[in-house]
Amino acid sequence: xxxxxxxxxxxxxxxxxxxxxxxxxxxxxxxxxxxxxxxxxxxxxxxxxxxxxxxxxxxxxxxxxxxxxxxxxxxxxxxxxxxxxxxxxxxxxxxxxxxxxxxxxxxxxxxxxxxxxxxxxxxxxxxxxxxxxxxxxxxxxxxxxxxxxxxxxxxxxxxxxxxxxxxxxxxxxxxxxxxxxxxxxxxxxxxxxxxxxxxxxxxxxxxxxxxxxxxxxxxxxxxxxxxxxxxxxxxxxxxxxxxxxxxxxxxxxxxxxxxxxxxxxxxxxxxxxxxxxxxxxxxxxxxxxxxxxxxxxxxxxxxxxxxxxxxxxxxxxxxxxxxxxxxxxxxxxxxxxxxxxxxxxxxxxxxxxxxxxxx
Amino acid sequence: xxxxxxxxxxxxxxxxxxxxxxxxxxxxxxxxxxxxxxxxxxxxxxxxxxxxxxxxxxxxxxxxxxxxxxxxxxxxxxxxxxxxxxxxxxxxxxxxxxxxxxxxxxxxxxxxxxxxxxxxxxxxxxxxxxxxxxxxxxxxxxxxxxxxxxxxxxxxxxxxxxxxxxxxxxxxxxxxxxxxxxxxxxxxxxxxxxxxxxxxxxxxxxxxxxxxxxxxxxxxxxxxxxxxxxxxxxxxxxxxxxxxxxxxxxxxxxxxxxxxxxxxxxxxxxxxxxxxxxxxxxxxx
Numbered sequence: 001x002x003x004x005x006x007x008x009x010x011x012x013x014x015x016x017x018x019x020x021x022x023x024x025x026x027x028x029x030x031x032x033x034x035x036x037x038x039x040x041x042x043x044x045x046x047x048x049x050x051x052x053x054x055x056x057x058x059x060x061x062x063x064x065x066x067x068x069x070x071x072x073x074x075x076x077x078x079x080x081x082x083x084x085x086x087x088x089x090x091x092x093x094x095x096x097x098x099x100x101x102x103x104x105x106x107x108x109x110x111x112x113x114x115x116x117x118x119x120x121x122x123x124x125x126x127x128x129x130x131x132x133x134x135x136x137x138x139x140x141x142x143x144x145x146x147x148x149x150x151x152x153x154x155x156x157x158x159x160x161x162x163x164x165x166x167x168x169x170x171x172x173x174x175x176x177x178x179x180x181x182x183x184x185x186x187x188x189x190x191x192x193x194x195x196x197x198x199x200x201x202x203x204x205x206x207x208x209x210x211x212x213x214x215x216x217x218x219x220x221x222x223x224x225x226x227x228x229x230x231x232x233x234x235x236x237x238x239x240x241x242x243x244x245x246x247x248x249x250x251x252x253x254x255x256x257x258x259x260x261x262x263x264x265x266x267x268x269x270x271x272x273x274x275x276x277x278x279x280x281x282x283x284x285x286x287x288x289x290x291x292x293x294x295x296x297x298x299x300x301x302x303x304x305x306x307x308x309x310x311x312x313x314x315x316x317x318x319x320x321x322x323x324x325x326x327x328x329x330x331x332x333x334x335x336x337x338x339x340x341x342x343x344x345x346x347x348x349x350x351x352x353x354x355x356x357x358x359x
Numbered sequence: 360x361x362x363x364x365x366x367x368x369x370x371x372x373x374x375x376x377x378x379x380x381x382x383x384x385x386x387x388x389x390x391x392x393x394x395x396x397x398x399x400x401x402x403x404x405x406x407x408x409x410x411x412x413x414x415x416x417x418x419x420x421x422x423x424x425x426x427x428x429x430x431x432x433x434x435x436x437x438x439x440x441x442x443x444x445x446x447x448x449x450x451x452x453x454x455x456x457x458x459x460x461x462x463x464x465x466x467x468x469x470x471x472x473x474x475x476x477x478x479x480x481x482x483x484x485x486x487x488x489x490x491x492x493x494x495x496x497x498x499x500x501x502x503x504x505x506x507x508x509x510x511x512x513x514x515x516x517x518x519x520x521x522x523x524x525x526x527x528x529x530x531x532x533x534x535x536x537x538x539x540x541x542x543x544x545x546x547x548x549x550x551x552x553x554x555x556x557x558x559x560x561x562x563x564x565x566x567x568x569x570x571x572x573x574x575x576x577x578x579x580x581x582x583x584x585x586x587x588x589x590x591x592x593x594x595x596x597x598x599x600x601x602x603x604x605x606x607x608x609x610x611x612x613x614x615x616x617x618x619x620x621x622x623x624x625x626x627x628x629x630x631x632x633x634x635x636x637x638x639x640x641x642x643x644x
Contacts (some may be wrong), residue, residue: 054545074548075557081549087542091564100560101550152550 004063005188006051011044011060020046021211023061028156029355033179037199039235044192047209048160050080051190053077058122065155078088079318080149084161086141088133094120094144101152119151119218122181135200139170146178150185159191163198175201180275185240198237200224206233218337226265232278233278240284240326240347242277242300242355243277246270253277253356258300258320263351279330283353285340293346304341318347376548390624397617403521404611414618424602428622431582431599433519439578441521443570448534451562455541465533481588482508483519487591511593519587524580528573535569536562543632571638579627601624 004026013021021043023342026036044048050057051064053074062070069077078342080101088097098119100154102112120126123143142162146155159178163171182189194200199206200220207217208231216228227233230241243256252262256278269275277298285291287347292301302318305325314337316328328335339345386517387570400409417426420620453465471479486492497503540564547557583602590600597620 033542043639050547052545054548073554074545074552075551076550080550081546083542083546085540085542087540089543089546089561100547104556148546150549158549193593 003066004028005032005065006190008047008051008065009063009116011047011050012058013043013050013055013063015057019212021050021057026214026217028188028190030188033182033189033190033191033202033204035193035199035203035230035235036209037193037196037206037208039132042209043212044194044209045160048158048190048192051156052079052158053082057330067109071218076157079151079158080154080156081153081158082142082145082149082160082162084164086145086162086165087132088141088144088148090133092133093129094125094131094133094136097133097144098129098148098151100148104212105315106151113152120152122184123147127146138166142166142174146181150181150187153187155188157187159189159195162191163193164195167359169212178202179264195235202235204354208235210235227278227355230276230278233355233357238281238327238329239278240281241324242279242298242320242326243322243359244277246273246275252295255298255300256297260295261298261351261354262295264354264356265352269356273354276357276359278355278357279349279353281315281327282331284326284328284347284349286318286328286330287348288339288343290346296351297348298351298354299346301344301346304343304345305338307337307339315347318345320347372550372640380382393617393620396613397621398595399464399614401612401614402613406613414614415622418618418622423597427597427602428601430513431623432599432626434520434588435578435582438520438524439574441517442525442577443532443573445521446497446525446532446573447566447570448530450536450614454536456532467598468529472526476586477590479523480519480587483515483522484590487515487518488517493643510519510591511596513596515591516588516596516598519591520581520584521577523575523584523587527576527580531573532566533567533578535566537563568638571634575631575634579631582627624626 004027006026008024008026011021011024012019022052024043024047026034036047038044041272049055050070051062053069053072057070060070064079065079067181069180070207076163089100095116098116099112102115107115116129119130123139123146125143125147125222128136128140133144145162162178163174166174177197182202186261190200191202200223203220205219206223208215208223210231215225217234218226223232223236227236227239233239234241244253244261245256246252247254248271250257251264251269253264253275254260258331261277264277279298290301291297300320303318304316305319306315308315308316308317310332312332314330314332316330316337318328318341320326327348390476396406397414398410398412400407400411400413418428449468453461453468456464458464460510484491488494489506489508493509494503494506498506543561543565544557547561548554552560582598583600584598585604588596588598588601589604592598599622603616603619603623606612606619
């Protein structure tokens with residue numbers, strides 16, 4: 001048994017001068033749910049296409065269950081793919097769609113029949129096998145596509161933004177549903193999405209991609225709590241950024257327009273380095289009086305520009321003295337918002353919640 | 360409100376009214392006249408009022424005209440099949456290519472439509488006649504020792520028509536193939552289908568309405584074509600259109616000409632109907 005179900009080694013794909021995938025190294029463990037997360041054009045779908053074999057890589061190797069497959073066409077790779085537009089065969093019934101991969105593998109008729117029934121029951125479509133894809137709702141088509149990819153029991157399941165064509169409520173249901181099925185079957189899965197919510201809920205690990213490269217790989221909590229770069233910090237969730245300068249070898253940082261902090265998460269920064277200090281809005285406090293906690297708390301003065309009501313939370317937007325904006329998220333716990341637009345306020349956060357990132 | 364609705368309901372009729380009148384006067388009536396003339400007797404190049412079936416009996420018993428009838432359909436079927444087969448790879452390429460020359464390539468594929476059929480057919484005349492390019496090249500290559508009579512012949516008519524009508528088949532097939540989601544082919548391959556099986560199981564069934572449409576279009580234009588058979592064919596390779604022209608303008612026997620036209624129209628309508636039914640069945644698959 002190979003150590004990894006999937007391993008990408010120095011994978012590159014260029015179109016002329018454009019580097020769609022610019023050197024990716026990644027290992028996916030057997031049974032793992034890994035998400036490629038990034039904005040559109042970051043190369044995540046191209047990476048998935050390379051794994052599936054829809055086009056050849058410019059450089060690098062793809063190991064599937066320990067075997068190099070970069071030179072193989074898709075039909076020799078033993079993969080299951082769910083497409084964004086489902087790609088169900090419109091001239092075939094649901095049953096025929098699901099049976100397609102088994103038929104290509106020339107399995108006996110009786111076995112095809114039982115496996116198709118199993119797959120349809122797995123995605124809760126029992127009894128709908130005679131329907132045509134066009135007679136089904138978006139959610140049902142999604143389930144057919146999933147059944148069709150799973151029924152061949154592939155080495156790896158590839159999901160290309162499978163939820164982006166569904167409406168919000170259904171999307172949230174399908175997140176849980178797909179994660180449930182994936183865990184039940186223990187099938188290694190690579191999921192491509194631009195939706196951080198999906199990525200955080202569903203994944204064992206997330207690989208955040210930007211401009212053809214992987215910026216950070218890790219479990220959802222790591223990615224959220226300890227972003228490794230400014231890109232990751234602002235792409236996942238929301239983030240306030242402050243400018244700062246490292247004062248000494250102990251790593252104390254002076255915030256521009258604010259106080260001096262220590263006890264943050266940065267390691268070994270040379271004195272004099274300019275840095276970004278990033279803090280989540282939900283970890284930030286707001287008050288009319290200056291907080292007094294010395295270097296364990298960052299504090300910055302500003303003026304409230306807006307108070308937004310979001311339902312479950314309220315957002316206070318603050319403009320700092322240097323003209324930049326930040327925001328504070330207050331849970332809607334029944335208490336009134338303590339400040340109003342135009343107020344002079346202090347934004348503060350524990351230094352332990354501050355992420356120091358290279359500028 | 361209800362007034363607006365009723366106006367809405369009547370609007371399609373208003374739009375259809377003028378074309379309907381036009382078609383009735385210039386298409387329906389002449390065809391009705393043609394049909395009635397085909398049952399009248401012509402004597403000494405004069406149409407009489409006598410009802411008869413002799414015109415049809417003559418057509419189906421006289422070998423020359425029976426052959427013209429069969430030749431017409433042979434030409435139509437050959438051109439239809441040839442065009443669909445030739446157009447398929449071209450249309451597939453044009454639909455799927457990402458080349459920045461795509462627009463130009465499509466324009467090139469359809470460019471033959473810009474030249475008149477007569478001009479294109481004389482092009483083939485220059486190539487195929489006894490002292491033409493084809494004979495020159497084959498002599499020079501040593502394939503033949505004596506000049507061949509490549510035309511007038513049924514083959515020359517088929518070549519000329521297939522060339523003229525290819526753009527129609529390309530257009531029809533591009534429509535059908537353009538409607539096939541490229542992800543379907545990726546999906547089929549990801550499920551283990553080789554390129555060939557992917558073609559047979561997915562592309563071909565979905566393109567079938569386009570194939571049938573392209574065939575019908577080339578077929579129906581081919582069986583009613585006059586210029587190409589007149590130039591590339593001869594007295595020994597008559598088709599219906601040239602025979603009808605002969606009866607109408609040279610022999611001045613409108614009765615038999617009309618009967619022949621009726622046979623042509625009815626048989627092509629019948630084929631249309633069969634093909635449309637086949638098309639509807641595949642579309643509902």
